[in-house]
Amino acid sequence: MENKLHQARSRFIAEWGALGSAWGINRSMASIHARLLVAPDPMTADELMDDLELSRGNTSTNLRELVAWGLVRQVAVKGERRQFFLAEKEPWRIFVTIVRERLRRELDPALETLEDVAAMSEGLEGREAEEFHRVVTGMAGFIRTVRGLARRLVGSESSTLAGLARVLS
Amino acid sequence: MENKLHQARSRFIAEWGALGSAWGINRSMASIHARLLVAPDPMTADELMDDLELSRGNTSTNLRELVAWGLVRQVAVKGERRQFFLAEKEPWRIFVTIVRERLRRELDPALETLEDVAAMSEGLEGREAEEFHRVVTGMAGFIRTVRGLARRLVGSESSTLAGLARVLS
């Protein structure tokens, strides 16, 4: 019985790690996140370290990252000196957090550069320059629209999924 | 003038590469894609190679990948022996292609495993096992819903962005 749980948990952690890798999240961070997700109670860095066979340093660094992302928070347990970590478990909130952070960290700077570049190429002459300007401007506009939609989508705390489902059907 | 174009183009290519990296696409592939995006005419592997200072092998491999993704296609130019490559330039179509491919390559397998793991932990007893089952099941359900929505979103060839905008406002 215990064994079945361990087996399922390992697969879950491995799969979460793989998904993370495909999206630019490192394996340790994804593993720690996965482990915390399925823990009924907050865990300490030491427990995670032993469970996932990661080094102390690695565990510490990635826990900090997860806290910075807002996916995990530190909780104080009365009468305990060490820190405990607790993951957000509600899928919609996890999703919203990730989308928000990625918009902020990656899309916003990219969009700024793109609009910069579009402006730089304004009014240049020649086939190449004209096509460049046309494409970059179009791309920037599209991304700006997507960002706006994404922001509204993740703007509300409660799930907009049901609403979306209605529209797209 | 020529110079301004070059400068803007370099920045665009670099930015596209950075964006790609953050999303698990390698830099060469993203650079080639960016270069083709802003080209008024189809380009050959050699032109790309010189322009981006990549090796022949790297260029060839990543062009093939881009074709496999459906973001670039080969076109025949009359009276020319070598192959020319042309990128899809419409932002909405690019977006749809990428979303479709990533759903298929990453989300689908992940969801399958997740549902597997959820089934494995069905009926196990104990706090840990019960929480595990609860969380994994919830997660799988959520992802299934998201996938369904995404599929519908990218199901139509023409942009659904306008429709979305209406709903989310």
Place this chain on the structure above:
DNA sequence: CCGTACTTTCGGGATAAACTGAAAGTATGG
């Protein structure tokens, strides 16, 4: 404040991914 329990930092090593360049492969025009 001192000792101890806990956490973070960081230089160096390991690993994996990306990239190169040359050789092998393919196909087309003459």
Place this chain on the structure above:
DNA sequence: CCATACTTTCAGTTTATCCCGAAAGTACGG
């Protein structure tokens, strides 16, 4: 069917990233 122009493959190298573990740092309880 040969020569040549072009493309792909692949073994080896480089590069970037991740990860380890020890040492330094921090703060709490007594």
